[in-house]
Amino acid sequence: MDLKGKKVLITGGSAGIGKALLRELISHGVNDFAIIGRSQDKLDKLKKDFxxxxxxxxxxxxxxxxxIERLVKEVDKQWGNLDLLINNAGVISTGSLQTISDVDIINQININLTGLILLTKKALPLLLKSEEAGLMNISSGLGYIAKPFYSVYAATKAGVKHFSEAMRRELVFENIHVMTVYPTATDTDMMITSKIENMDTAELVARKSIEGLLNKDIDVILGGKQRKKDIETNINRPLEMDKIAKERYESYRDKTEFHRAM
Known part of the structure; x- marks a missing residue:
């Protein structure tokens, strides 16, 4: 895929992984971006930074x-088509299911999954106009391996995984490459309230994601060989992962006690 001249829409593109993806795409010759974000100040800063x-x-x-409809209408009005949709926006609220507020449960599902699906649906007519289009969905390592105290977040990211697979197979006769990215813990504002150390950088995630796009990979899994080994164990011998979770239970609880970025 030649990225020069492509028109790209990124959700949550004004900070974190989304902004890192923007920078990476610029280095590959992309000049036209549609960005949706909740903070007007961060959106305004993009114009100053780039x-x-x-x-x-x-x-x-x-x-x-x-x-979503307002965004797609504006993209259609100004561009008339779309080459790459990156569904990146996400929020997190951790803790035992009994302690996560009902509002946080609903909002995690609506932002991480429902909104992603609806935007993809609404943007598909524009992607289908492209001679070479891409759909990149940002899931999480927790979309493959669920951990205690991440029940809702993990459920949304697993939903992203299966939605991507279904769309890849649904669009098999279209010129749209569908891929999913599975970051590990990444050093962004979303992780400020966590107690996790040795996180990946947003720049690493962005670089690996775009490399995967250019290679037409369907999955980009961060975390190295150990993450892939753990995924294989989780799929084929899930009780082994249950045992590990039990051994690390207190550590998981400690690290998620105040982790919230909504």
Whole structure:
């Protein structure tokens, strides 16, 4: 895939992994970006940080259908087509299921999964106009291996995994490459309230993601050989992962006690 001249839409593209993806794509010759984010200040900063880039900036929330439709309408009005959709926006609220608020449960599902699905649906007519399109969904390592105290977040990210697989097979006769990215813990604002150390950088995730896109990979799994080994164990010998979770239970509880980025 030649990225020069591509028109790219990124959700949550004004910070964290989304902004790192923007930088990485710029280094590959992309000049046209549509970005949706909840913070107008962060969106305005993009124009200052990237003065020579053409932006469609929409302040909005992907959990709101009206905002999704407004975004797609603006992209259609200004571009008429779309080459790459990156569903990156996400939130997290951890803890035992009994302690996560009902509002946080609903919002995690709506932002991480429902909004992702609806935006993909609404943007598909524009992607189908592209001669060479891509759909990149950002899941999580927790979408493969669920851990205690991440029940809702892990469920949404597993949903992203299966949605991507279904869309890849549904679009098998279309010129749209569908891929999924599975980051480990990444050093972004989303992780400030966690107690996790030795995290990946957003730049690493972005670089690996775009490398995967250019290679037409369907999955980009961060975390090295050990993560892939753990995934294999989780699929084929899940009780072994249950045992590990039991041994690390107190550590998981400690690290997730105050982890919330909504």
């Amino acid at each position: 003065e020579n880039i053409n932006f469609i900036l929409v302040q909005g929330d992907v959990s709101q259908l009206s905002d």
